Amino acid sequence: MVRFDFNPKQFGRLGFALAGLLAASCTGSIEMMGAGAGTVVDPGAAPANKPPQMTGTGGAGGTTQDPPPPTGIPSAVCKPSVSVSTPIRRLSRREYNNTVADLIGDKTAPAAGFPPELITTGFDTAADASMLNEGIVDNYLDAAQVLAQAGAANLPALLGCDPATKGEDVCAGQFITGFGRRAFRRPLTPEEQGRYQALYAATKKTAGFATSIELVLRAFLLAPQFMYRVETGNQPGPRPGLLKPTPYEMATRLSYFIWGSAPDDELLAAADAGRLATAEQVAAQAQRLLAHDNGGRLIRSFYGQLLGLGRLADLSRGPLFSARLASAMQQEIDLYFDTMIRKRKATWPELLTSPVGFVNTDSAPVYGMSGVSGLQLREIARPADRYRGFLTMPAFLTMRALPNQGSPILRGKFIREKILCQHIPDPPPNVDTKLAPADATTTARQILEAKTQTVQPCMTCHTLLNPPGFAFGNFDQIGAWNVTDAEKRNIETGGSLEGTDVDGTFKGHLDLIDKLAKSEETASCVGKVWFRYAMARMESVDDGCIQRDLLETFKASKGDIQQVLLKLVTTDAFLYR
Amino acid sequence: MKLSRRTMLRGLGGVSVALPFLESAGTVFGAAGQAPKRVVFIFSSTGSVRKNWKPATVGPNPAPTPILKPLCTPELKPYLTALSGLNMDAGGGVNTHLEGMATCMTASQNKGDFASGISIDTAIGKNFKGVTPFESLQFGVNTRNPPNGFGDSFITYREKAGGGVEGLYPEDNPITMYGKLFANISANGAPSPLMVQQLAQNRSVLDFVIDEHKRLAATLSGADRSRLEEHATMIRNLEQRLAIVNTTCTKPKQALTTVGSTSAGSNVRPIAEMHMDMIAAAFACDLTRVATLQFSTGESALNWDDVDKSLNFRASGTSWWHGISHQPVNWDPTTATGNDRDALTAITGIQAWFAERIASLAMRMKGYTDSDGKTVLDNSLIVWVTEVAEGNHRMSDMPYTAVGNLGGALKSNIHLAYNKRQHGDLFATIGTAMGLPGFTTFGRQGYSQGPLTDWLA
Structure with missing residues (x-):
């Protein structure tokens, strides 16, 4: 028999970082308590101001007055975007790995062992450069050295130029120009070109050609223009206060958003030619990047982080759980989102409810299937009486579990925070979070309910958290289906959803998922979380128009995620600084 | 074969030739016949079992206890010290694992689960800036395991440029x-012209x-x-290492040439063993005077079954480290029954496992001859710390174990019991015994009273 304590910091630094955004009590901090009920109309919102002009679907463009916020979208008080400072941003570990893979073909993920980013928005796109310390700088020095050595070991491939026929200095000059352009995401200035040429020339004298190229490459990989994204574009935007990033900065925004990496030649050529000036041109490039093989990186990165799947293989989940099973689970959910969104143009309700699954020999038993052989994943239609969408996938359920049982609190919290975009504060400090074990007379649910849903300070939040968590009670710590608990009792998964726009009773997880698929709150949450990922910041009241436009696009496309993404890159927040 | 940037640092070890770009760092070893003093901190999480750790008698030559038994061999018993009765009150406020981690090496007041002062390892290490290539070294075992951000906290903190501390x-x-x-350290340490040239190249790239x-x-x-100026300063600081002349060094055998997931339970022991090889060698080579070896984190999700199946920690129904630590209601092994007894047995087994690791580190250090002809262990101190005394989050009567006596500066083979003294005093004693300035107290003002004078020899 086991007793668990639920720590206030289930979400660690994320919770800590967001603490400033959370009010002290649950009642005060859950936004959008019900359709319309929580609407806050900012009396200061100036209706005469034009909404953003750059619009695709949604129809807001060109109107001279803001339409009233669509009913049931409490937070969408439309205020036109204002300039938001864009501090220099150091590449995240993921971005660093992708970039060196694309630039020099190194797929060893050298930044994987660097210290993790401080996460403030739920995503690593907002990696905060202020977290810099000597340890990280040391990591960069080591990585650049190893990368440069490996790169220079295959000089012909690195240079793309034959020094024997063209001359060493010509090849070096071409390398500095060409590699510099990719690494700095823009053409080098003449001064930069000159400095790198000088470094090359000085080293060549003492160490020879190959070593000098290696050192130049190392210098590029350690250059601030490579490690940091710097935006300086200051041409006026469509409204006072908004500035246009340079075409190269726009190319960089696009490629780091969608590929998590530096722009390719085509994108840089578009910037050269001034073909990233309009929303349509930006959207067209976004569409190209998304359809490219590297486009899958965005889907994997976004949903991996939204679902917090990073450490799946390291979890302890009992004797049936293994690194191979973790790998199959991870591959399934990656493949699910990528296939559904990029290949099948899935809508959000489809992502929540699709029977599509992918199994191999390791993961088939979790779904109760036998006779599946091989490590290659194959597509299956999961039985509809148990499985519906990604919330019933083993990767998600295993992540939101304890070592020996599923966790209703973690699952409920995920639905509240990541599907409904509500804020649930951590338990107050010093609250006793120990739970007695289930026994012959009392179920785990009864114990948790008695402990958290009958007394303050627990019950305000847990009344909201627990029911959607209990709905998944049939799924154990590896997402396998259990009809009964250890005492052979049926597991009670029904409950009542409160504080949403789809309140009411539900019979179990299938019923709950169907409710969520119809919820406009989840629709608006889709826009919010994508906004946080793409803009590397939390949305503010000044982003009201954008939130509204994203929701309009969502509704017009019935929740087509690709359409939402294309809309996102044409919002003021993406196009201007 | 290319030499790494590191090679250049270490490869020049033992050189006395004057190179134009090498700033002499002085004698790395102390005055003739005096070997440097070093200290290593071992952190293991979730506490101990007081009654299975604490020696029954106070004073010299304490009898072995279930947890300390591995350190009571004839070779190591003369070095062993148990310090009981010290309280860890400086953190203040909330007392749980993460807060305990923040204060366990800093003795500072917590800000959330973050410390407000520097930790003892960097406090000692900063005295050796420019003397040893590394001011301090931090080794970890399974410190990134926790899912969902559990236990994502620091035990080592140092001064941050511009004020405050950073983890x-x-x-x-x-x-x-x-x-x-x-x-690539060469065994005899003599620098080839190629190494000298490459050192110059490394410096030229960093300068650029x-x-x-x-x-x-x-x-x-x-x-x-x-931000960018700070970044430049940090590169400059790291570049300084290129100028430090090191002593001749025999590198240890590389026990692992590949390592899978550093978070896998099955890797805990092999990684720990290799880390300990390196700690002992780093001391022998005078690469640093202080090291920290951190085992997991306060809310560790490690399953002990994955570490060592023979230990059979599942007797109590789980082998989840943080989980087990919270099971006992009755913490007295002499009266505990049923689930409590099983859990106490499991925790005691884990603690004895750590004592074994510490014993093997001590024996490694004993295997190196120091510059004064004694062993490296003779001139060192191993200190075992944790973030809570027991899994019930108690922060009083912490179970501190030390091995070594810093070249006779401290008493050993003794159990010292204290009353109303703070864990900052333990750290003040260590700094003082190493002969370093600034250790009249350590950590939060008003808590540490100063060195534990009866521990000083």
């Missing part, structure tokens, strides 16, 4: 650490990059500008 992550990957410390940071910084303003 330092330990390095979990022993191969990375090996490269950092020992890659530092200039690039400053140049770009000058075009920016405010926080962006200072």
Whole structure:
């Protein structure tokens, strides 16, 4: 028999970082308590101001007055975007790995062992450069050295130029120009070109050609223009206060958003030619990047982080759980989102409810299937009486579990925070979070309910958290289906959803998922979380128009995620600084 | 074969030739016949079992206890010290694992689960800036395991440029650490002309990059500008290592050449063993005077079954470290029954496992002859710390174990019992015994009273 304590910091630094955004009590901090009920109309919102002009679907463009916020979208008080400072941003570990893979073909993920980013928005796109310390700088020095050595070991491939026929200095000059352009995401200035040429020339004298190229490459990989994204574009935007990033900065925004990496030649050529000036041109490039093989990186990165799947293989989940099973689970959910969104143009309700699954020999038993052989994943239609969408996938359920049982609190919290975009504060400090074990007379649910849903300070939040968590009670710590608990009792998964726009009773997880698929709150949450990922910041009241436009696009496309993404890159927040 | 940047540092070890770009760092070893003093901190999480740890009698030659038994061998018993009765009150406020981690090496007041002062390892280490290539070294085992951000906290903190403190992550990957410390060190330490040339090249690239940071910084303003200037300063600091002359060093055998997931339970022991090889060798080579070896984190999700199946920690129904630590209601092994007894047995087994690791580290250090003809262990101290006394989050009567006596500066083979003294005093004693300035107290004002004088020899 086991007793668990639920720590206030289930979400660690994320919770800590967001603490400033959370009010002290649950009642005060859950936004959008019900359709319309929580609407806050900012009396200061100036209706005469034009909404953003750059619009695709949604129809807001060109109107001279803001339409009233669509009913049931409490937070969408439309205020036109204002300039938001864009501090220099150091590449995240993921971005660093992708970039060196694309630039020099190194797929060893050298930044994987660097210290993790401080996460403030739920995503690593907002990696905060202020977290810099000597340890990280040391990591960069080591990585650049190893990368440069490996790169220079295959000089012909690195240079793309034959020094024997063209001359060493010509090849070096071409390398500095060409590699510099990719690494700095823009053409080098003449001064930069000159400095790198000088470094090359000085080293060549003492160490020879190959070593000098290696050192130049190392210098590029350690250059601030490579490690940091710097935006300086200051041409006026469509409204006072908004500035246009340079075409190269726009190319960089696009490629780091969608590929998590530096722009390719085509994108840089578009910037050269001034073909990233309009929303349509930006959207067209976004569409190209998304359809490219590297486009899958965005889907994997976004949903991996939204679902917090990073450490799946390291979890302890009992004797049936293994690194191979973790790998199959991870591959399934990656493949699910990528296939559904990029290949099948899935809508959000489809992502929540699709029977599509992918199994191999390791993961088939979790779904109760036998006779599946091989490590290659194959597509299956999961039985509809148990499985519906990604919330019933083993990767998600295993992540939101304890070592020996599923966790209703973690699952409920995920639905509240990541599907409904509500804020649930951590338990107050010093609250006793120990739970007695289930026994012959009392179920785990009864114990948790008695402990958290009958007394303050627990019950305000847990009344909201627990029911959607209990709905998944049939799924154990590896997402396998259990009809009964250890005492052979049926597991009670029904409950009542409160504080949403789809309140009411539900019979179990299938019923709950169907409710969520119809919820406009989840629709608006889709826009919010994508906004946080793409803009590397939390949305503010000044982003009201954008939130509204994203929701309009969502509704017009019935929740087509690709359409939402294309809309996102044409919002003021993406196009201007 | 190419030599790494690190190689250059270490490869020049033992050189007395004057090279134009090498600033002499003075004698790395102390005055003739005096070996340097070193200290290593071992952190293991979730506490101990008081009654199975604490020796029954106070004073010299304490009898073995279930937890300390591995350190009571004839070779090691003369070095063993148990310090009981010290309280860890300086953190203040909330007392749980993460807060305990923040204060366990800093003795500072917590800000949330973050410390407000520097930790004892960096406090000692900063005295050796420019003397040893590394002011301090932080080794980790399974410190990034926790899911959902559990236990994502620091035990090592150092001063931050511009004020305040910053947390330092330990390095979990022993191969990375090996490269950092020992890659390509030549056995005899004589620098070839090639090594000298490559050292110069390494410096030229870093100088170039530092200039690039400053140049770009000058075009920016405010926080962006200072961020890049800070970055340049950090590269400059790291570059300083290229100028430090090191002593002749025999590198340890590289026990692992590949390592899978550093978070896998099955890797805990092999990684720990390799880290300990390196700690002992780093001391013998005088690469540093202080090291920290951190085992997991306060809310560790490690399953002990994955570490060592023979230990059979599942007797109590789970082998989940943090989980087990919270099971006992009755913490007295003499009266505990049923689930309580099983859990106490499991925790005691884990603690004895750590005592075994510490014993093997001590024996490694005993295997190196120091510059004064004694062993490295003779001139060192191993200190075992944790973030809570027991899994019930008690922060009083902490179970501190030490092995070594810093060249006779401390008493050993003794159980010292205290009343109303604080764990900052333990650290003040260590700094003082190493002969370092600034250790009249350690940590939060009003808590530490100063060195434990009865421990000083």
